[in-house]
Amino acid sequence: MRRDRLHVSNERLPSIAAWQQAIDAEGFDLKLDPIVEFLTASGFPAGDVARQAIWFRELSRNPRELMETYADDVPYFTSCPAWKHALSFRWGSLAHEGVSVFMAAVANAKATGGVVFDPQESSILTLDEMRALAGVFEKLAREEK
Numbered sequence: 001m002r003r004d005r006l007h008v009s010n011e012r013l014p015s016i017a018a019w020q021q022a023i024d025a026e027g028f029d030l031k032l033d034p035i036v037e038f039l040t041a042s043g044f045p046a047g048d049v050a051r052q053a054i055w056f057r058e059l060s061r062n063p064r065e066l067m068e069t070y071a072d073d074v075p076y077f078t079s080c081p082a083w084k085h086a087l088s089f090r091w092g093s094l095a096h097e098g099v100s101v102f103m104a105a106v107a108n109a110k111a112t113g114g115v116v117f118d119p120q121e122s123s124i125l126t127l128d129e130m131r132a133l134a135g136v137f138e139k140l141a142r143e144e145k
Contacts, residue, residue: 003098004090005105005125008063008083009114019104022111028103028134061086066117073122076115083114095144099137106130 013019016032023030063086067077089105091097105116106127116125125133 003092003101004088004119005101006061006066006117006119007087007089007105007109007114008066008080008085008117009109009112010081010084011112011114012085013108013111018111019108022107023103026103026107026110026131028107030100030103032104061088070117070119070122074117074124076124080115085112085114095137095140099134099141102130102134102137106134 013022016034020032020034023032063083066086067080067083071077087108089101091101108114109116109130110127116127116130117123118125
């Protein structure tokens with residue numbers, strides 16, 4: 001089963017190093033691969049969380065298209081700022097991949113002043129909700145080992 005989290009913002013982090021710095025500032029045990037060229041990558045920034053390899057898909061999206069697609073289901077999108085950037089985070093069924101998405105999305109949203117959207121639930125998630133979900137996935141990841 002594939003899950004998604006979408007992030008919209010007016011800024012984009014300039015590099016994997018900047019993203020890693022935002023992750024570290026949150027105190028998360030997530031390490032992105034520093035070799036990835038963030039501005040040209042449209043695939044799987046690899047790394048590890050709690051020393052388990054992770055792969056999650058991060059794709060640049062058209063924010064206008066994204067907001068138009070979900071405007072009927074999410075009132076926020078009818079009156080929100082005209083966001084300039086959108087990222088789609090996708091992962092499969094492994095809990096440690098899920099926790100990496102939540103950690104990466106929280107750090108990115110906080111650093112860029114953006115918001116995170118759950119398309120399966122048609123809801124905007126606060127950073128606190130995302131942190132709580134990261135904790136749930138961390139617990140599941142420990143049980144997964």
